[in-house]
Amino acid sequence: MGFILVQFLTGLASASSLFLVAAGLTVIFGVTRVVNFAHGSLYMLGAYLGWTILSALPRDPAWFALGVVLTGAGVAAIGMTIETTLLRRIYKAPELLQLLATFGVVLIVQDVVLKVWGPDDLTLPRPRWMRAFVTIADQRVPVYDLLTIAIGPLMLLGLWLLFTRTRWGTLVRAATQDREMVAALGVDQRRLFTAVFALGAGLAGIGGALALPDGSANGQMDLTVITDAFVVVVVGGLGSLPGAFLASLTIALLQAFGIVLFPKITLVLVFIVMAVVLVLRPNGLLGRPLAAARGDANTPALVRAAVPALRWLGAAVLLLAALAPLFAGPFALSVLTEMAIAMLFAASLHAMMGPGGMVSFGHAAWFGLGAYGAAFAVKGLALSMPAALIIAPAGAALAALLFGGFVVRLSGVYLAMLTLAFAQIVWAIMFQAVSVTGGDNGILGVWPAAWATDPRTYYWLTLAICTAGVLLLRRILYAPFGYALRAARDSETRAAAIGLNAAWLRLAALVMAGAAAGLAGGLTAFAKGSVFPGYVSIGRSVDALLMVLLGGVQSMAGPVAGALVYTGLFDILLMVTDLWRLVLGLSIVALVLIFPQGIAGTVHRLWLRGREA
Amino acid sequence: MTVLAVAGLVKSFGGVQAVNGVSFSVAAGEMLALIGPNGAGKSTCFNMLNGQIKPDSGRIALNGRNIAGLSPNRVWRLGVGRTFQIAATFASMTVRENVQVALLAHRRHIWRFWRPAAAWFVPEADALLTQVGMRDQAERAASVLAYGDLKRLELAIALANAPRLLLMDEPTAGMAPAERTALMQLTRSLASRQGLAVLFTEHDMDVVFGVATRIVVLNRGELIAEGDGPTIRADPRVRAVYLGSGVTSGGHRC
Amino acid sequence: MHLRRRTLLATAATLAAPAIVRAQGDTPIRIGEINSYTAVPAFTLPYRNGWQLAAEHVNAAGGVLGRTIEVVSRDDAGHPPDAIRLAGELINDRKVDLLAGTFLSNIGLAIGDFALQNKKLFVAGEPLTDALVWAKGNRYTYRLRPSTYMQAAMLADDAAKLKAKRWVTVAPNYEYGQSAVKWFKQLLTERQPDVEFVGEQWPALGKIDAGATVSALAELKPDAIYNVTFGADLTNFVRQGNTRGLFDGRGVVSVLTGEPEYLLPLGEETPGGWIVTGYPVDSLTDPANKKFIDAYKAKYNELPKMGSVVGYALINSIVAGIAKAGSADTEKMADAFGGTSFETPFGPALWRGIDHQSTLGTYVGKTALKDGKPAMTDWRYVDGASALPSDAAVAKMRPA
Structure with a gap:
């Protein structure tokens, strides 16, 4: 009994920690609709900055509290800088471009942290009060855990009061429901957004600083935290603080007791929770359906087949690519091979994301299943390479068909996160089933x-x-199917009124995209001679998303251009500089600012300027 | 010839009687206006006709066949077209493509993966656009059209399945007064030429009395009057309802 | 902006231009080095210092076979596919004579397989996976550090001396953790047949839920604990364990924890008396170690870490192999490396012919706080040769 109580308390403490990170993310998303990938980086900055500040302060509780508050203020200032210098310039761009920009920030922060604070994990010495414990039912419970347990609900209460009892909070809540209406009321939306972003960043910073007594500031914490935070926010319902709290509790308690019963469930537990919640409640535990974003940027642009000049350019590039082996060396060829594969991978995501209107955070699932399918075909079934390259897309398509039924019922970020959950479950299987998949050591000799x-x-x-x-x-x-798919995206009402079944159309698009991504995965397996769980990882999914967003979602030229630019840029930077993350991050930020519609989209707009009445 | 016959339609939401025993019919070539103050049950009535809401009881006969409770998709396939209060068209397509998609859906050509959509049913699409006076804008993007043109495009889409019955929900909402009359006159000429039955809801009384062949007045879920323009104008119950609510014309929705 | 080695422009040019063929002779011997510099900087940056120091020493002493050595280094970002692409670049465009380096096991294995496919020598530094020289071993792949098996074997003797009966294990949930636990269970059971493993925890790497993990372990009332977590997870685990009293009166055996990379962040919370493998850098006084430590301190103004030793020894082991082969020809090196002995800061070691594992060992000792700083005490050097299975067992594990 005592153990259950103590484990329960431990779970509550973890829940509070989770809530602290997720609260800022959900507040930011709720108001600004920014899918803030850099939230984990703000948390990491909180830990590092907190380490610097707290190391300089006396070690008693009052000073500690002050240091945490100072850290929060410092990270809020950083957040404010990011918002005013970067995000503010692209609110008018299509949704999700902000995601791309914040990913650039993630890369920049990683290198900045390494340069400023060095490579070693930084730990804060714990004074006696931080190490203290109370004995409950013959078990020790850290006093700091009890503090943490209290901070979560207090923070929830404080935020609740802020949002319901102040004029500012009322405006923010109104903005959560309807941005345009608040703008129409004459409220300076820009200042509201900046303040909200700073608040969210400050919460992340406080979360990072409060994590110090339990561990260290280290360079991996940004990415480990961001997925958990997103899961909590989505499970709770986007923009819902009580939802985020409930989700934190659910996940932390399931984790605390789950690892006792199934010690190996650690990798996959949160994603199973998320998948189950989203299948049962498509808007999260306490979320409401999101009103579609309005405004010019989110009105779908007219889709036209490429102009002749672009076709000629494409043909010329293809000809050059076909002739490349005559003059390029083996390494250049390996880069070109990667580019070609990336092109197909990005195009496959575009198919579901552009015309299909389904953003995916887990597109690596199909890529990875294709890669593993090909590897199993040649290593396990001793099939030939051509057979493996048929199995790769077929296997991925089958998985997409089985899983897609759940996905197409959802929309927006919820849909994206359900794809992520599926990808992570696949990843965990590949990672953990060492006897079949080789685990993280992968399958070699493909x-x-x-x-x-x-x-x-x-x-x-x-x-x-x-x-x-x-x-x-x-x-x-461009065939009738594609038009019907796009019709269902443009206007679900009208599509239904002319007898189009959006769910079936989307499922078909998902299967098609899955097959193409699977083929790209199969080709990669042979190009690299091996497959690894990394092919199913979040990083790989993010790559696909980056390529599509960088190029532009409007037409097929976008993902192709995005894939070529991103792959080329990454491959070269990785080779020439230690600071490739910084340079790549800055490049992404610059590209976002220069090409707010994506490269192809912006070039297309410039091309049209003056040509069309 | 009666195209639509509604009899004893009932719908309640959590104890609130939204529509209570409404019966009426629409004949081919006829323009029937469904009017009433806010909350009278017009929208509920409308949404039951096109299948978005399932009635609690009652009969909706389309050419003698009961369609009550069928899905919007099925209702559409049986020959009911509709337009929406806020025009619903496909923004990423040209005017012609909008109609082509509707034609492709009508002819069940959606699951085709090779021949470009732009090559299908061009003459048919252009014929429909000509009917609504949009032929000269066929190449433009739907997203850049003036609202009145968008409404006409929507009408062309709604006609793509050669419907026997056209349902129009607040067809002139958001339009300038001159455009309103033009759109409804267009609809009226289409109706009489093609023997199309049209049922529409409308706030603008000038439009209602200007184009409707007959008018049905709902109040608190019940049918309180039915007849041609002069009859309705003279009806004391209608006057009571409208004078009571202060709205007689102008069409400004709240 | 700091662009290492060459500008972007020059690289763009080499991408398009045909590879340049170089004459042998007075050109340096090129070692293509790949590691996870940005993904695992805490280990790889000291490691880079180590190989840079070694390369300096080798070249100052006249190089090898009358040629200087040149290390062309690449960051693999922690991703096997990128590592493979860069290996191709190093071989084909930079014309390196052999490949070396890597930290992560999966990258080591990927490059090993690439080396086999492309018939190039690959000398792995850090990857611990046993598969690298055993199940997936090949003619062209050598590995310097004591493997997961060897680390477990070095600890098993001392673990048996604890005479603890009820053991629990905690290890990161991936192949390394699984292998480390599997070998330890097997080797300890051989030495102490009545041992019982009563429970295990498998936190996700980098995401340990330390409080829940610690109390779940404590609930099993073990006599001793075997730990494989490292890095940030270890810090969290130790802090929760200290507060909750998990380690009080219990023996703890812990892999790699004595390495400065992982020990130093524990700071004043370092628990005393854990039996660990590691590198007691502040108390080594024998000539080989001292010479290295002094040279390192002089150049970098800090104490070396385990990574520094690996980097340094890696270059030495390669140079010795090349000297013995009398050439930088791949086939000659692949034949000659086996049986070559080389100097390391820890003393002499040998490339084994049978499985291409080096006999570089490591230190086994106990954790302690010395003047408020983490340290290793009661240490002894365990030669790698003594921690390997019998030749017959090894031969059975290698592919034919």
Whole structure:
């Protein structure tokens, strides 16, 4: 009994910690609709900045509290800087472009932290009061845990009072419901957004500082925290603080007791919780359906087939690519092979995300299933490479078909997060089932068939398959099916009124995208000679998202351009500089500011300027 | 010839009687206006006709066939077109493509993956656009149209399945007065030329009395009057309802 | 902006231009080095200092075979596919004579397989996975550090001396953690047949829920604990364990915890008396260690870490192998490395011919606080050769 009580208290403490991070994220999303990928980075900055501040202060509780508050203020100031210099400039851009910008910030912060605070984990010495414990039912419970347990609900109460009992809070809540209405009331929305972003960042900073007594400030905490925070926010219902609190409690308590019963469930537990919640409650525990974002930026632009000049450019690039093996060395070929594959991978995400209107945070699931499918085919079933390259897309498509039924019922960020949950469950299986998949050591020796071993041959094969794949996807998107899919995205009401079944159309698009991504995964397996759980990881999903957003979601030219630019930029930067994260992050931020509609989208707009009445 | 016959339609939401035993009918070539003050049950009535809401009881006969409780999709397939209070069109497509998609859906050509959509049913789409006077704007993006043009486009989409019955929910909402009359005159000429039955709700009494063949007045879920313009104008119960609520014309929705 | 080695422009040019063929002879011997510099900086930055120091020493002493050595280094970002691409770049464009480095096991294995496919020598520094030289071993792959098995074997003797009966384990939930627990269970059971493993915890790497993990372990009332967590997880685990009294009166055996990379962050919370493998850098006085430590301190103004030793020894081991081969030809090196002995800060070690594992060992000792700072005491050096299974057992594990 005593153990259950203590484990319960431990779970409550974890819940409070989770809530502190998630609260800021949900507040920011609720008002500004920014999917703030950099929230984990703000948390990490809170830990590092907190370490610097708290190390300089006396160690008793009052000074500690002051130091935490100072840290929160410092991170709020950083957040305010990010909002005013970067995000404010792109609120008018399509939704999700902010996600791309904040990802740039993630990369920048990683290198800044490494340069400022060095590579070692930083720990704050704990004075006696921090190490103290009370004995409950013969078990020790840290006093700091009890403090943490209290801070969560207090923070919830404080935020609740702020949002319900002050004029400012009322405005923020109104903005959560209807941004345009608040703007119409004459409230300076820009200042409101800046303040909200600073508040959210400050909460993240406080969360980071409060985590110090239990551990360390380290360079990995941004990415470990961000997924958990997103899960909590989505499970709770976007923009809902009580929801986030309830979700934190649910997840932390399930975790505390789950690891006692199933010690190996640690990797996958939160994602199973999220998947179950989203399947049962498509808007999270306490969330309400989101009103569709309005405004010019989110009115879908007219989709036109490429102008002749672009077709000629495409043909010229393709010709050049086809001739590349005649003058490029093996390494350049390996980069070009990656680019070709990235092009198909990005195009596959575009198919569901652009015309399908389904943003995916877990697109790596299909890529990874394709890669593993190909590896199992050659290593397990001793099949040939061509057979494996048929199994790869087929397997991914089958998985997309089975899982897609749950996905297409949802929309927006909820849909995106359900795809992430599925991808993470697949990842955990690949990671944990060591005897079948080799775990993180992967499956080795998946090299191409003898006739394709020459890098030039394999490159030509890849280029042919990927180009054909992209063109086929494009063809389908301009065929009646693609129009119907786009119709269901543009106006669900009208689509239903002319007898289109949006769910079936989306499912078909998901299967198609899954197959194409699976094919890209299969090609990667042979290009690299091995498959790893990394192919199903969040990072790989983010890559796909970056490529599509960077290029622009409006037409097929977008993901192609995005894939080529991002892959090329990454491959070169990684080779030439230690500070590739900083340079890549700055490049992404610059590209976002220069091409707010994505590269292809913005170029297209400039092209049209003066050409169309 | 009667196209739509509604008999004893009932719907309540959590104890509130939204529609209570309403019966009326619409004949081919006829324009029937469904009017009443806010909360009279017009929208509920309307949404039951096109399948978005299932009636508690009552019969909705389309050419003699009961369609009560069928899905919007099925209702559409049986020949009911509709327009929405806020025009619902496909913003990422041109005017012609909007109509082409509706035609593709009507002819069940959606699950085709090869021949470009732009190549399908061009003459048919242009014919529909000509009917609504939008032929010269066929290449423009739907997203840049003036609101009146968007409404006409929506009308063309709604006609793509060659409906016997056209349901129009507040067709002139948001339009300038001159445009309103033009749209409704267009609808009226289409109705009489093609023998189309039209049922519409409308706040603007000038439009109602200007184009409706007959008018049905609802109040608190019940039908209180039915007849042509002069009859309705003269009806004391209608006058009581409208004078009581202070709205007689102007069409300004709250 | 600090662009290392060459500008963006030059790289763009090499991407497009045909590879330059270089004449042998007076050109340096090029070692293509790949590691997770941005993903695991706490280990790899001291490691880079180590190999840079070694390269300086080697070249100051006249190089090898009359040629200087040059290390061309790349960051793999912690991703196997990127590592493989960069390995291709190093081989094909930079014309390196062999590949070296890597930290993460999966990258080590990927490069090992790439080396086999491309018939290039690969000398792995840090990856601990046993598969690298055993189940997935190949003609072209060598590995310097004591593997997961060897670490477990070095600890098993001392663990048996605890005479604890009820054991629990806590390890990160991936292949390394699983192997470390599997070997330890097997080796301890061989030494102490009545041992019982009564429970296990598998926190996700980097995401340990330390409070819940500690109390779940405590509830099992174990006599002793075997820990495989490291880095940030270890810090969280130790802090919760200290407060909740998990370690009081219990023996703890912990892999790698004595390495400065992982020990120093524990600070004044370092629990005393844990039996660990590691590097007692502040108390080593033998000539080989001292010479290295002094040189390192002189150049970098800080004490070396375990990574520094690995980086330093890696270059030395490669140079010794090349000297023995008498050439930087891949096939000659692949043949000659086996049986080559080389100097390391820890003393002499040997490349084994049978499985391409080096006999570099590590220190086994106890954790302690010395003047408020974490340290290792009662340490002894355990030669890697003594922690390996029999040749027959090894031969069975290697692919034919």
